[in-house]
Amino acid sequence: MATVNENYFNLQGSFLFANIARKVEEFQKAHPDADIIRLGIGDVTLPLVPAVIDALHKAVDEMGNAKTFRGYGPEQGYEFLRKAVVEKDYAPLGITIALDEVFISDGAKSDVGNIQELFAEDNIVAITDPVYPVYLDSNVMGGRTGKAIDGIFEKVVYLPTTAENNFSPDFPKERVDIVYLCCPNNPTGTVLSRARLKEWVDWCKQNDAILMFDSAYEAFISSEDTVHSIYEIEGAREVAIEFRSFSKTAGFTGTRCAYTIVPKEVTARTKDGERKQLNPMWNRRQCTKFNGVPYIIQRAAEAVYTEDGYKQTRENIAYYKENARIIREGLESIGLTVFGGVDAPYIWLKAPAGMTSWDLFDLLLEKVHIVSTPGSGFGPSGEGYLRLTAFGSRENTLRAIERIKTLSFK
Numbered sequence: 001m002a003t004v005n006e007n008y009f010n011l012q013g014s015f016l017f018a019n020i021a022r023k024v025e026e027f028q029k030a031h032p033d034a035d036i037i038r039l040g041i042g043d044v045t046l047p048l049v050p051a052v053i054d055a056l057h058k059a060v061d062e063m064g065n066a067k068t069f070r071g072y073g074p075e076q077g078y079e080f081l082r083k084a085v086v087e088k089d090y091a092p093l094g095i096t097i098a099l100d101e102v103f104i105s106d107g108a109k110s111d112v113g114n115i116q117e118l119f120a121e122d123n124i125v126a127i128t129d130p131v132y133p134v135y136l137d138s139n140v141m142g143g144r145t146g147k148a149i150d151g152i153f154e155k156v157v158y159l160p161t162t163a164e165n166n167f168s169p170d171f172p173k174e175r176v177d178i179v180y181l182c183c184p185n186n187p188t189g190t191v192l193s194r195a196r197l198k199e200w201v202d203w204c205k206q207n208d209a210i211l212m213f214d215s216a217y218e219a220f221i222s223s224e225d226t227v228h229s230i231y232e233i234e235g236a237r238e239v240a241i242e243f244r245s246f247s248k249t250a251g252f253t254g255t256r257c258a259y260t261i262v263p264k265e266v267t268a269r270t271k272d273g274e275r276k277q278l279n280p281m282w283n284r285r286q287c288t289k290f291n292g293v294p295y296i297i298q299r300a301a302e303a304v305y306t307e308d309g310y311k312q313t314r315e316n317i318a319y320y321k322e323n324a325r326i327i328r329e330g331l332e333s334i335g336l337t338v339f340g341g342v343d344a345p346y347i348w349l350k351a352p353a354g355m356t357s358w359d360l361f362d363l364l365l366e367k368v369h370i371v372s373t374p375g376s377g378f379g380p381s382g383e384g385y386l387r388l389t390a391f392g393s394r395e396n397t398l399r400a401i402e403r404i405k406t407l408s409f410k
Contacts, residue, residue, distance in 0.1 A: 007143045016377030037400045039388045040371040044251045049312035055303035059296035073292045077104025081298045084305040095231045108216045108245035108258040113138040123177040126157040130378030135180040160381045182214040187387040188348040189340015191226040204239040216245040221343045237263040250304045250313045257301045323397045324390035330401035345390040352409040368403035
């Protein structure tokens with residue numbers, strides 16, 4: 001008789017978005033004429049840029065010609081895209097990355113979720129709190145978290161990341177084998193300083209821990225006192241795996257393309273104490289379970305690195321960053337406390353005294369017809385906050401802020 005993976009019954013995260021969808025649907029049914037503005041989902045709204053569209057068309061034409069048709073591609077990604085990643089994303093930062101350390105995938109979410117397969121079930125995982133749900137949920141599925149008691153998983157080490165510690169979590173006080181950091185952070189929109197990241201790399205080396213570094217939003221960075229890649233930090237190649245994405249950088253949320261860097265120096269131990277490289281293990285995992293990103297999509301991603309592609313995608317990023325500024329400054333102008341919105345497309349709004357995350361969510365939905373994301377859905381330390389995104393249209397962003405300004409939070 002087949003038995004199920006009972007770890008799935010411990011999952012909590014889907015409740016957040018299911019509850020949001022239910023509340024919005026119920027409100028829309030009760031108020032069919034309501035003009036709802038959605039600032040909750042982290043999805044882009046601008047179309048793919050002309051350079052990317054041109055590359056897609058050319059690649060589609062190639063697939064229609066027997067001489068240029070391509071079937072199965074390399075599971076690690078075509079060399080033309082991996083080479084572009086190495087030469088355009090890392091070389092300008094003074095970082096040397098080998099082609100066989102680059103793995104092209106269909107999304108950073110997939111890679112962040114799948115990377116946990118390389119590790120034994122008894123590894124202790126530390127996550128920042130609040131946190132992007134996939135870090136936690138993929139480890140719940142893998143059996144590393146134990147059960148949730150009042151929303152807190154018994155085997156997970158939570159690293160509170162709040163205004164009280166300037167969104168820079170303290171080091172774990174107990175043994176930890178794997179640490180997840182997201183910089184710029186989703187959901188708080190904040191960054192860790194270069195000095196603090198150096199301390200994290202050193203801590204991981206001293207404690208024989210692996211650092212999972214999610215830099216999906218690095219293209220939004222404006223601050224100088226942080227890094228665009230963890231490999232800017234000395235020693236990071238020995239402990240860190242980095243995840244990057246074209247989703248927000250180039251609007252590929254529906255096109256699907258990303259990559260992960262697994263340096264050959266990164267190792268973990270067997271139960272007998274033998275060191276094993278993670279690079280060949282990840283390569284084997286991808287070759288076994290993944291057939292690679294479609295050729296036409298990889299050609300589209302390659303176009304992001306052309307002169308026109310870079311210019312056009314950066315214009316889109318600037319558009320979203322201006323939306324973030326409008327939201328951030330608009331909320332501050334009425335006395336609200338906000339974080340983020342400078343180095344990331346997310347604004348982390350602190351709920352007024354006496355209000356929970358869901359209280360503020362309900363207020364915005366019911367009074368001014370704006371959808372947001374309650375911070376409590378990202379973890380215990382997210383309670384009392386709300387996430388807003390800058391991925392809407394300029395018109396809706398401006399309209400949303402004017403609506404919020406009509407509210408009384410006293």
